[in-house]
Amino acid sequence: MDPLAPVSGRRRAWRAWRRRRPFGAGLLLVLGGAEILLVQRAGPPARCSRRGRTCGTRCRC
Incomplete structure (x- = not known):
């Protein structure tokens, strides 16, 4: 297929639709x-061995 040949109507419509798609929605996705x-x-998360609750990396229970 010659890359310089004119594109068909369907392909032109596909390209136009694809260019109109919102960039922000794809980025959020x-x-x-x-x-x-x-x-x-x-x-x-790490569990505290003394009280059984979720603590940070340094437990001060």
Whole structure:
């Protein structure tokens, strides 16, 4: 297929639709997916051995 040949009507319509799609929505979608992946990799929070509640990295119970 010659890259310089004129594009068909369907392909032209597809390209026009694709260029009008909102960039912000795609960006939010990617950021939301990244958040889900990072939360899953972080694992559960540390538990305090004395009181059984969630504590930070330095437990002062």
